[in-house]
Amino acid sequence: MNTRDLVLSALFAAIIVALGILPPITLGFIPVPITAQSLGVMMAGAVLGARRGTIAVLIVLVLVAIGLPVLSGGRGGLSAFAAPTTGFLIGWVFAAFVTGYLSERLVKSEQSALVQTVGFFFAAMIGGIVILYAFGIVYLAFAAQLGLSKAFLGSMAFIPGDVIKAFVAALVGRAVMVGYPLLPVRS
DSSP, rough: OOOHHHHHHHHHHHHHHHTTOHHHHHHHSSOOOBHHHHHHHHHHHHOHEEEEEEHHHHHHHHHHHOOOOTTTTBBBBBBGGGGGTTHHHHHHHHHHHHHHHHHHHHTTTTTTTTHHHHHHHHHHHIIIIIHHHHHHHHHHHHTTTOOOOHHHHHGGGGGGHHHHHHHHHHHHHHHHHOOOOTOOOOO
């Protein structure tokens, strides 16, 4: 990993943290709040690719672990890894990786703008929703003793917002690809 990769990963870690400043929205019937930080995870994967996007998320999780209040709502510390939402934090790592991996495979510079945007959107949907929810729902079901079906059904309320986040991440990925052609999306 070179200095440029580290700087880009740190920049996206800062973006993920900055998105945590937006207050979480709690629905009340499930203990997982709606936050903007998953948008940052999707964007990190789409813009930086699998390796650097994953490193950006790992930087954020290290900051959480050492006690900095970088999660939505000003949460931080090891207690964040003992909450019902821990599966989603763990899922961030895999969500960024899968989003980045799929972006690297699906989006090529010679494609049309629409095809590139759809590729980024598909990558963000699979990585940022399917993979993230797989980790989050399973952990939530066991940690909150809800059972898989109840945790799954409760989590479906978040899908519309996450689809919007995936679309925004796709637009950002496409804009960066066009606006900063010297920024290697895949390295």
